[in-house]
Amino acid sequence: MATYKSLKGQPIQVLTADPPAPVEGQVWVVANPGTASVMKGYALGTGSWASGGNLNTGRQNLGGNGLQTAALAFGGQVGSTFKGETELYNGTGWSEVADLNTDRSYVRGLGVSTAALCAAGITPPATRVAVVESWDGSSWTEVNDLNQIRRSGHAIGTTAAGLYFAGNIPPNTGKTESWNGTSWTEVNDLNTARDALGGGGTAALGLAAGGQTGPGIQVESWDGTSWTETTDMNAKKVSHGSAGLTQDAVLVFGGEIAPTNLTEQWNGTSWTEVGDMAAGTYGLTGTGTSSLALAAGRNPNSVATEEWTIPLATVSFDID
Numbered sequence: 001m002a003t004y005k006s007l008k009g010q011p012i013q014v015l016t017a018d019p020p021a022p023v024e025g026q027v028w029v030v031a032n033p034g035t036a037s038v039m040k041g042y043a044l045g046t047g048s049w050a051s052g053g054n055l056n057t058g059r060q061n062l063g064g065n066g067l068q069t070a071a072l073a074f075g076g077q078v079g080s081t082f083k084g085e086t087e088l089y090n091g092t093g094w095s096e097v098a099d100l101n102t103d104r105s106y107v108r109g110l111g112v113s114t115a116a117l118c119a120a121g122i123t124p125p126a127t128r129v130a131v132v133e134s135w136d137g138s139s140w141t142e143v144n145d146l147n148q149i150r151r152s153g154h155a156i157g158t159t160a161a162g163l164y165f166a167g168n169i170p171p172n173t174g175k176t177e178s179w180n181g182t183s184w185t186e187v188n189d190l191n192t193a194r195d196a197l198g199g200g201g202t203a204a205l206g207l208a209a210g211g212q213t214g215p216g217i218q219v220e221s222w223d224g225t226s227w228t229e230t231t232d233m234n235a236k237k238v239s240h241g242s243a244g245l246t247q248d249a250v251l252v253f254g255g256e257i258a259p260t261n262l263t264e265q266w267n268g269t270s271w272t273e274v275g276d277m278a279a280g281t282y283g284l285t286g287t288g289t290s291s292l293a294l295a296a297g298r299n300p301n302s303v304a305t306e307e308w309t310i311p312l313a314t315v316s317f318d319i320d
Contacts, residue, residue: 012027012028012029012039013027013028013029014028014029014031015028015029015030015031016030016031016032017030018030018040018314022314025041026041027039027040027041028040028041038316039316040314040315040316041314041315045310045311045312045313045315046274046275046310046311046313047263047265047274047275047291047308047309047310047311048275048308048309049263049275049276049277049278049295049306049307049308050306050307050309051278051304051305051306051307052089052092052294052296052305052306052307053089053092053093053094053305054093054094054303054304054305055073055087055094055296055297055302055303055304055305056085056087056094056095056096056303057076057078057083057085057087057096057303058078058297058301058302058303059076059077059078059083059085059297059301059302060076060077060078060105060282060283060284060297060298060299060300060301060302061075061076061077061105061106061107061239061283061299062074062075062076062083062105062107062283062284062285062296062297063075063076063107063108063109063118063121063285064109064285064286064287064294064296065109065110065111065112065113065116065117065287066089066111066112066113066116066287066288066294067112067113067287067288067289067292067294068091068287068288068289068292068293068294068307068308068309069089069090069091069292070088070089070090070091070112070113070114071088071089071113071287071288071294071296072086072087072088072089072109072113072116072135072287073086073087073089073094073285073296073297074086074087074100074107074109074118074135075100075103075104075105075107075118075121076105076107076297077105078301079301080125082103082104082105082122082123082124083103083105084099084100084101084102084103084104085099085100086098086099086100086135086140088113089113089294089296089305094296094305097138098138098139098140099140100118100133100140101133101140101141101142102123102129102131102133102142103123103124104121104122104123104129104131105121105122105151106120106121106122106151106152107119107120107121108120108121108152108153108154108155108164109155109285109287110155110156110157110158110159110162110163110164111135111157111158111159111162112158113137114135114136114137115134115135115136115137115158115159116134116135116159117132117133117134117135117143117155117159117162117179118132118133118135118140119131119132119146119153119155119164120132120146120149120150120151120153120164120167121151122151128149128150128151128168128169129145129149130145130146130147130148130149130150131145132144132145132146132184134159143182144182144183144184145184146164146177146184147177147184147185147186148167148169148173148175148177148186149169150167150168150169150173150175150195151167151168151195152166152167152168152195152196152197152212152239153165153166153167153173153195153197154166154167154197154198154199154208154242156199156200156201156202156203156206157179157202157203157206158202158203159179159181160180160181161178161179161180161181161202161203161204162178162179162203163176163177163178163179163202163203163206163222164176164177164179164184165177165190165199165206165208165222166190166193166194166195166197166208166211167195168195168196168212171193172193172194172195172211172212172213173189173193173195174189174190174191174192174193174194174227175189175190176188176189176190176222176227178203179203187225188225188226188227189227190208190220190227191220191227191228191229192211192213192214192218192220192229193213194210194211194212194213194214194218195211195212195213196210196211196212196238196239196240197209197210197211197212197238198210198211198237198240198241198242198250198252198286199242199244199250200242200243200244200245200246200247200249200250200251200266200290201222201244201245201246201247201250202245202246202247203224204223204224205221205222205223205224205246205247206221206222206247207219207220207221207222207244207247207250207266208220208221208222208227209233209237209242209250209252209266210233210236210237210238210240210252210255211237211238212238212239215232215236216236216237216238216257217232217233217234217235217236217237218232219231219232219233219266219271221247222247231269231270231271232271233252233264233271234264234271234273235257235259235262235264235273236255236257237252237254237255237257237262237264238255238256238257238282239254239255239256239282239283239299240252240253240254240255240256240282240284240286241253241254241284241285241286241293241295242286243286243287243288243289243290243293243294243308244266244289244290245289247268248266248267248268249265249266249267249268249289249290249291250265250266250290251263251264251265251266251286251289251290251293251308252264252266252286253277253286253293253295253308254277254280254281254282254284254286254295254298255281255282256282256283256299258280259276259280260280260281260282261276261277261278261279261280261281262276262277263275263276263277263308265290266290275308277295277306278306279298279304279306281295281298281299281302281304282298282299283297283298283299284296284297284298284299285297288308290310291308291309291310292307292308292309292310293307293308294306294307294308295307295308
């Protein structure tokens, strides 16, 4: 059996009290004469949602991408008016930047706040499109369209290697397309056609979660070639937000199916219900990681932003 020292390069420290400034992943044992020894570590604690800075333009069915401290929100709609506004979040507040070239709703984004894509959606009056625009940190430029027009799919990855999957044509579809930095190529479909879903990960290792078709709890994993059904979520989710940059760490939250403020976290094997959002919501965008996520906008035409944070904390381990 491998020892901790062989795996980590040093033995577990035996201390009389918790260290004053532990670092993530550090493990130690607190041992005092006459008391039971306790193994402890410095790891992620309990997550919760808190209010963030409001959007300048309240809206729903918008797109977004990036991190909790550096995110973009773009597109969406206010009533029957489709929007092209783009806003940049710095961890505290939103600033208006250059608009999309094509005003649209039900869009999806991938990438980071300085290099992003906005894909598909609906333009006035209610026309599904395959339009894709690229963001360079200051402006949007039209690039090659998706092969399939649609709305309400999901996108993951980067501007060099991305994936767009599912959506409504109509009908709902499982079509998946891969982006190589220049153009889109059709690859293997999802097993369950759907729209209004979430997910996370990369173009090589991704996750699709929930959506409008069937029970709405279905989850599929992407291995770079094909989709495989995996463990279902605990509750149905449609038009929800999601965050996660790796396949084994994804957060899903909100949605239009009660309970509408529920948050679930994926660890690569199973889903766990965690802290609820402050308000039940759908039609929002989500971005960030499973431990530092951002939710912005919602129905009806809200400016609300919520930040999800899992802080590092000292935790005890069961060593039986």
